[in-house]
Amino acid sequence: ISSEAVTLGNNLVIRGNSIYSIAGGPTWHNAEANANKLGGHLVTINDAEENQWLVDNLSGRDDYYNVGYYDQYWIGLDQNTAGEWSWSSGEDLIYENWYPGFPNDPSNFYGQLHGEIALSATNQGWRSEAGFWNDEIFGAGGHYGIAETPFVRRGDSAYVIVEGPTWDEAEANANKLGGHLVTINDAEENDWLVNNFPNETIWYTYWIGLNDENEDGAFYN
Numbered sequence: 001i002s003s004e005a006v007t008l009g010n011n012l013v014i015r016g017n018s019i020y021s022i023a024g025g026p027t028w029h030n031a032e033a034n035a036n037k038l039g040g041h042l043v044t045i046n047d048a049e050e051n052q053w054l055v056d057n058l059s060g061r062d063d064y065y066n067v068g069y070y071d072q073y074w075i076g077l078d079q080n081t082a083g084e085w086s087w088s089s090g091e092d093l094i095y096e097n098w099y100p101g102f103p104n105d106p107s108n109f110y111g112q113l114h115g116e117i118a119l120s121a122t123n124q125g126w127r128s129e130a131g132f133w134n135d136e137i138f139g140a141g142g143h144y145g146i147a148e149t150p151f152v153r154r155g156d157s158a159y160v161i162v163e164g165p166t167w168d169e170a171e172a173n174a175n176k177l178g179g180h181l182v183t184i185n186d187a188e189e190n191d192w193l194v195n196n197f198p199n200e201t202i203w204y205t206y207w208i209g210l211n212d213e214n215e216d217g218a219f220y221n
Helices: 028-037 048-058 167-176 187-196
Strands: 012-015 018-023 072-079 085-087 114-118 133-136 145-150 152-154 157-159
Touching (some): 018 048
Antiparallel strands (some): 012 018
């Protein structure tokens, strides 16, 4: 369980009850897996306001490959073999902002299967206007993705379930969100955690911030 007041860094921004961050690629599946480690998915874009917010707040951060693919990111759109699109988060597809002529016909030989967004305008085809979406084949044009991690607020802290499986891996994933594994300061907070995260793991157990790495048997947060 990750907590601590979130420190906004170069690749970490809060909007509503979601933390948006940059997820490493290069493929869509790599980026989605990295978003999962942070307790979320590749971003679900629900309306034009959120789409523009991404352009305004996250543009200019992707230099993964070369200038030809500059400033485009994987989003959570995934296409099945029937050509149907859905969000990896499971949310309904209620808003779309495809560049005219996209997505391509799913019967196309190249079978473009995943969605991406251009956050800066260039003179390269569909990226001529910031905010448009494109469909991309598998891992072609590898780059980063935008992860969206929902969180629960309590006071000045954001609580998120991050992946392990080890304590060190869970702590590292919490660090990527600007925090640490949870510090539990009193019985009230302990009970709050029990009531708000009762069945997120199969064994109903979670790593917390206590460890005795510095001195065996002496536990510290």
